[in-house]
Amino acid sequence: MVKELAIRTNGLTKQFDRHVAVNNVDLEIxxxxxxxLIGPNGAGKTTLIRMLAAAEEPTTGEIYINGDRLLRDQSNPTLKRRLGYLPDDYPLYEELTVWDYLDYFARLYRLREPRRTKRLHEVLELIQLGNKRNSLIATLSRGMKQRLSLARTVIHEPILLLLDEPVSGLDPIARMQFREIIKVLQEAGMTILISSHVLSDLAELCTSVGIMELGYLVESASLQQLYQRLARQQIVISTLGKQEELLAELKNNPCVQQWEIISVKNSVRVNFSGKQEDCADLLRSLIQANIPVSEFHCTQEDLETIFLKLGHKQAS
Incomplete structure (x- = not known):
C-alpha cells in the first residue's frame, strides 16, 4: 500500500528584503x-512552519496538504480548518477559566452542541486538566498552560498538527507529560510536525527528522535511516584488570577504529565498525584472552551527536 503524503512542498522559498529565511525547500512528510524539525536558531524552522500553517505567504513555491494546494487566500477554508498550529509564543487569556477558554475556541471553529461539550470533555481528559476546568488560567503552572495551548490547537480535530518549540522552557516532568500526549495524538492518526531544541525528546517521539541550516533543508530521512547512515556504533568495555592489557587486545581487532579512555570506571569507549556478530566475536576474544570484563555495552551515537556532526560538515 502506497502511503499518502500529508505535506509536500515544491521549491518553497521565503525572502524578507535581502534575507532568504527559507531557501528552495522540497519537503515530504x-x-x-x-x-x-531541528536546526540552530535562525535556520528557518519557524518561517517554514508558518508557511505550512498559512500564516505566512511564500515568496515562491507551492505547498500541498494531503494532495490539495494550500493558499493563503479564502479559496480553501476547509483545508485550513484541518490544520492545527501552535506557535512558540501564543498568548493565553489568563482571566478566563480553562473551560471558557476552550469553549471560546470551539465556538470559533463552529463546533455545535452537543458535539462541542463532548469535545471539550475529550480534550480535557487528553491533557489531564479535567480537575482544573473551572480554574483561572492565571493559576496554572507553565506545563499546564502549554498543555492547554495544545488542547486549543486540537479542539477542532485537525489532521495535521504543526508545533513550534512546544516544550521550550518546560521542566523534565512537564516535557514527559507533553510527549505522552503527542504519542496519543499520533496513535489517533494525526500527522505531526514538531520543531524542538530538545533532541532527546525528538529521538523518542519522531519517525523522521529534517535538519535545517541557513534556510536549506540539508537532511530529511527516517530516524532509522539517519542512524544507519550517520551514527557510529560504540561499545563501552570495563575491565577489573589492567587497562593496558584490554587495549592490547582491542588493537588486534580489525573492527575497532578508535577508542577513548573513560578513567572513572577503568573503561574504554570504542568506535566499532562491525555488525552484531562481530561484537559477539570481540567479547569472546576478550574472555579467551583472560581479560576480566565487567561491562560490555553496545550503544549508538545519539541524535544530538549526529546533528552536531552534520553541522560541522556544513560549516567546513
Whole structure:
C-alpha cells in the first residue's frame, strides 16, 4: 500500500528584503508520521512552519496538504480548518477559566452542541486538566498552560498538527507529560510536525527528522535511516584488570577504529565498525584472552551527536 503524503512542498522559498529565511525547500512528510524539525536558531524552522500553517505567504513555491494546494487566500477554508498550529509564543487569556477558554475556541471553529461539550470533555481528559476546568488560567503552572495551548490547537480535530518549540522552557516532568500526549495524538492518526531544541525528546517521539541550516533543508530521512547512515556504533568495555592489557587486545581487532579512555570506571569507549556478530566475536576474544570484563555495552551515537556532526560538515 502506497502511503499518502500529508505535506509536500515544491521549491518553497521565503525572502524578507535581502534575507532568504527559507531557501528552495522540497519537503515530504507521510500521513501518520511524527516529523521532527531541528536546526540552530535562525535556520528557518519557524518561517517554514508558518508557511505550512498559512500564516505566512511564500515568496515562491507551492505547498500541498494531503494532495490539495494550500493558499493563503479564502479559496480553501476547509483545508485550513484541518490544520492545527501552535506557535512558540501564543498568548493565553489568563482571566478566563480553562473551560471558557476552550469553549471560546470551539465556538470559533463552529463546533455545535452537543458535539462541542463532548469535545471539550475529550480534550480535557487528553491533557489531564479535567480537575482544573473551572480554574483561572492565571493559576496554572507553565506545563499546564502549554498543555492547554495544545488542547486549543486540537479542539477542532485537525489532521495535521504543526508545533513550534512546544516544550521550550518546560521542566523534565512537564516535557514527559507533553510527549505522552503527542504519542496519543499520533496513535489517533494525526500527522505531526514538531520543531524542538530538545533532541532527546525528538529521538523518542519522531519517525523522521529534517535538519535545517541557513534556510536549506540539508537532511530529511527516517530516524532509522539517519542512524544507519550517520551514527557510529560504540561499545563501552570495563575491565577489573589492567587497562593496558584490554587495549592490547582491542588493537588486534580489525573492527575497532578508535577508542577513548573513560578513567572513572577503568573503561574504554570504542568506535566499532562491525555488525552484531562481530561484537559477539570481540567479547569472546576478550574472555579467551583472560581479560576480566565487567561491562560490555553496545550503544549508538545519539541524535544530538549526529546533528552536531552534520553541522560541522556544513560549516567546513
Amino acid at each position: 507521510y500521513a501518520g508520521e511524527v516529523y521532527g
